[in-house]
Amino acid sequence: MGELAKALSANKQQAPDHVQLHDSPAQRSVAAKADSDAEVTELEPVLWVNSFSHSGSNGSALCHIERDGLRYLVPVSGEVNPLFAFAFLESFLETLREYLGDVTEGTVKDNFDIVYMLIEEMLDEGHPMTMETNMLKDIVIPPSLVRKLLNVAGVSGMQNQQVAPFTAPIPWRRPGVRHSNNEIYFDIEEMLDAIVDRKGKTISGQVWGRISCNSRLSGNPDLLLTFANVSVMGEPAFHPCIRYNRWERDSVLSFIPPDGKFKLLDYEAPAAQVPLTLKARVTTDATGGE
Template sequence: MQGIAITDRSGRRILSTHFANSLDAALAIDAAVAHSKPVVWVHSQSRHPHDSDDSDDDGDDDDDDHRPHHSRTRTAPRGLAVCQIERAGLRYIAPVDHDIDPLIPLTFLTELYETLKTYIGGPVTEGSLKDHFDVVLALLHEMVAGGRPQLSQASQLKELVVPPDSQFFKVALNAATAAGLNIPSQTTANALVASPLPWRRQGIRYTSNEIYFDLTETLSFTLDAAGKPLSCSIAGALSCRSRLSGMPDLALTFTDPAVLDESAAFHSCVRYGRWNKDKVVSFVPPDGSFPLLSFVHTPPSTTPALALALLPLSLSTSVTLGPSGGAFRLALTSRAPPSRPLTRLELRLPLARGAHAVMATATGGALATDERGRSVGGGGAGRWEVVEGEDEGGEGTREGERRQVLVWRVDQLCSTDRPAVLEGQYYASPDARKPPFLTLTFDSPASGFSGLRINTLKVLNEQYSVYKGVKTRGRAEIEVRTG
């Protein structure tokens, strides 16, 4: 990477590292603003140090006459691959002038944003970056060396760059040293450098030893109009928060490790050879919070019924469109137990062009109860509204006309509740076409979808007992084709 630049949406630079070529930096920022793609190719006329100089050829090689005139060094296109992400209205830009996998700079930029959120302790905005300008530059200095990503975990960086909320302690420590007070000679940064492991310093001590695992899974489903699954995938991430003393060596096992066989990515602290051999995640954890592993799982496509069993609810849809308008009937039936209900259900139905006079009724859902827990009737089928949205249905709109979207929200739904039903109708333009799909999202705050479960956790090299906490949560994103 030639450097890192943080700009606003218009391309105005807020903060950046040093760029060897200011022209390339300007070209990269202009290209990022002009294109919304995460990777953009930009031709550059500037000369890079690694370009060869044809004038240095002596011409003594007998094979010169047989070599193609357009050799690689003479015709290799000079340019930049501009990698960028956008978060909270700011652009994070990294131009690359070498042939590398663009996932490397894109992943680094994402980790940079997460690190800044941890350090700032709130939203990463232009104002918060300027307020912590010196801290952010120090972070970039530690995270990038010679154009290559180095440290990217906040738990490690805090040993080298003092967070803003610890600046007062740093000032007090300097004052105590100047006054001649007895201060331990080994700082936490020196302890990290002296440690045999680059991600964990020596001498860590806690009064109670605890470790927490958070498993988050996102289920992506696509169904046809008849409810038959077309595609399905599960993206998961297991993060860890470690508060363990000394140098613990952990061995983590799962009840069904085959879920991770397809495409698992591990933190650098994990011994990959042990995983390949025994399906055991063996590692010495960094201190604090860090992402332990991530994976993408594609369930086997055997039968539609088996694939649909992954969904903790069933969805029934009927969307029609006639000469004067459309009608719809949407029904949600939950299979989640009452102890783990589905929450924050949101169904978005793009309406046909020119939709107006929408009328709908929501029925069913959870029964409302009084203070003593007695049923007092309905009220759990949620609420609906019509909002303006983008052209989600893929149909072109007339100038000045925006797509109308029906949004139906249900707070929670479990297997003991009645099916939540929303049905209604609306008027539309005579030449309107039926939108091709609708979307449904919901949270499963107490369970995932892949069946991955932590089985055992063994602690080696340390004699203390460890409290282990595990939390699993999921989120589903379903797209249903309407025709």
């Protein structure tokens, strides 16, 4: 038993804690950060890596998010608001879902050329440029089963199609949209987050809402959406198609919708006013009152 324990101890000392693919200063910095925070189950959303900076003045950082077992990273440098990078990551993931459906490791590997072209079109020298899915679909053709079969068979008839440049006056809607049936669907989803005591009384609560649309309208339709009680939608965040001045003036949604599925707006319902009743009681005496 004593020799067996010595052998196990020797093997444990010889075995490395983790495999290092590249022994770079940046990786050593990230590895040191992970080792120092071994007890923390989740990484910080922003990892500061000063060794990435060539000048050594401001340094750089990695903004990352995790979705469905995949981690997406965006390196930033200089004076950049991290929320800017996270907003781009969320938009990029929405675009991937429009192109690939379920974004998994397998779908990313099978459509790596599509993912690479999307990054090239959505970023211009590190700055977000083309973010609308309807515009991207005219530049980067979505993958299809027929196209994959032709690529495997070596047929180049569809591979060399020239894609016309996107020249629509409305960035979020493609020109010449045609549908056999003109229809649009609205889905209102609300999520309640509340704290309730053991007696069932609500201590605090918040309600977040979202209005999603699925538009199948031909041409360039101009829609007007009204609400019976707009006061329930506090601090709304609109899609770029919404005419904000019209909303501020008339409290209605006037817009030309994108084609297909899109998120029209997010909102937070204001907290309900709790009725409060005060009963005053005044007593007086020779020295004064209370």
